[in-house]
Ligand SMILES: Nc1ncnc2c1ncn2[C@@H]1O[C@H](COP(=O)(O)OP(=O)(O)OP(=O)(O)O)[C@@H](O)[C@H]1O
């Protein structure tokens with residue numbers, strides 16, 4: 104197990120290098136002169152050739168691309184992501200300030216989607232063709248087709264304005280996390296429920312489940328001891344991808360619920376053409392995503408000994 | 415001596431999209447304590463279904479029998495909970511493919527200790543000790559270490575030993591082995607058959623050995639039942655059936671076994687294939703493939719066999735009646 108984890112961590116290095124290259128590339132491949140765009144965005148169009156040249160020099164845009172990338176990479180590795188053009192604050196500080204809130208939200212969404220989706224899919228499989236099954240299928244189609252912001256607004260309308268149970272915006276503490284977390288969670292729970300359902304149906308037909316019954320294992324125990332772990336394997340493998348969905352979802356969710364997170368910051372940064380800030384935020388989101396996938400792989404190996412001991 | 419198991423008039427019908435599928439049609443058989451009964455027959459003849467019905471493992475409503483008495487108790491009347499107490503404890507079963515029949519995410523040890531916890535109420539520690547002992551009973555080398563291994567880490571033969579260990583863990587009175595060697599290398603097959611025979615002797619179990627290979631059962635069985643299209647068409651002591659088969663299907667099966675004596679004929683397979691269970695011919699189901707078929711074979715199905723008592727060797731064939739009349 105230890106060797107497996109170490110191997111997976113080493114595999115992260117090239118992935119992260121690639122990520123840094125892409126993030127670095129964002130600024131270079133976009134049409135237009137980033138310095139000019141930034142100057143216009145930040146200072147309302149007051150540009151003089153001297154100021155532009157000064158900014159270009161400060162951003163290193165006059166250096167060869169390779170040198171620029173090297174500067175960016177070594178900077179990133181030592182925690183220097185430059186300065187936000189608009190806020191004149193170090194990007195790293197701005198990102199770190201908001202990172203916790205975003206991770207909190209994505210985790211809450213993930214946990215809720217698993218807590219709702221896994222049992223729902225399991226019951227749907229066991230009561231195949233029953234009303235829970237029909238409900239699960241409808242629910243998963245709704246989850247796949249309903250926009251995040253729309254569900255968010257419905258929840259705000261019902262639970263914040265209507266019942267006054269939870270705050271509709273901002274704030275700290277778990278109460279302000281409930282509505283955005285549930286929004287993200289429910290949207291993604293449908294996919295998990297459907298996956299769990301089909302995986303459970305497959306497991307129920309497996310030979311080892313028949314063996315379990317032939318051994319005299321009671322149905323509840325058979326499901327818990329022999330069924331669930333096997334059925335979870337394919338579900339866990341997509342949790343990493345799901346976490347990516349969650350991160351993407353935070354952009355909208357944080358905006359709808361006015362949460363101070365990276366997602367909302369990216370939106371602001373894009374509107375302001377604040378490239379260093381965009382770079383820093385995307386870099387961190389990517390790192391979170393890659394780390395989440397590492398954790399998923401570890402969970403996968405824990406569930407499936409064929410992976411753990413495979414070569 | 416009273417039988418350990420006696421099945422009377424078992425019928426199994428599956429509800430399928432194409433209509434009711436009669437998988438087993440009136441099977442009756444007895445197994446004496448300590449005896450090995452072989453059941454042979456081509457694929458789809460209903461061997462596995464007969465055994466699964468015995469354990470109550472078929473879809474609800476599929477199986478009906480006039481009587482199934484196991485160890486003095488009519489188990490057709492048992493509710494699910496009682497039946498569950500029988501499974502694994504009184505009746506053990508070994509399935510064909512140990513790779514898919516063992517749970518891939520649980521250790522061999524866990525799949526074995528479960529038996530003792532469920533049926534004997536042993537604590538974890540005691541169950542562990544009993545499991546190690548059972549693994550050595552089935553000839554698993556270094557059984558203590560094997561407890562922590564997963565099925566995929568074992569060879570096919572070792573996996574089947576683990577499966578057998580699970581089946582005999584609670585010292586059942588009856589062991590059902592459903593093609594226990596079909597998925598294994600030829601070299602391993604004999605070892606597994608020897609193992610089953612040895613454990614049977616040690617524990618005094620009755621054994622039902624299912625196979626479609628007469629060569630496999632020749633060495634291990636006391637009696638043999640031949641199944642065709644959901645019925646038992648011939649049953650008797652193994653030597654009697656092998657020496658003087660009374661039903662042309664049995665003769666055909668015997669002729670299709672490769673033999674290695676010099677003067678033996680080349681193996682000949684039976685022409686044709688078993689009938690589609692949804693559209694079996696009238697009368698004797700073997701009729702279309704039978705060299706000795708005559709008009710009367712189509713008229714009515716051959717008489718059901720008396721499973722026990724004299725005569726010990728019976729066949730559901732019109733030829734048997736003609737023979738009797740001649741003598
Ligand atoms: N759950 C089921 N639903 C419908 N039909 C079934 C079911 N299980 C078995 N059958 C059918 O019942 C018949 C008997 O099957 P069975 O598995 O007993 O054959 P078998 O003699 O064990 O053959 P094999 O040597 O291939 O194992 C087959 O026609 C099979 O397709």
Ligand SMILES: [Mg+2]
Pocket residue numbers: 461462463592
């Ligand atoms: Mg079978």
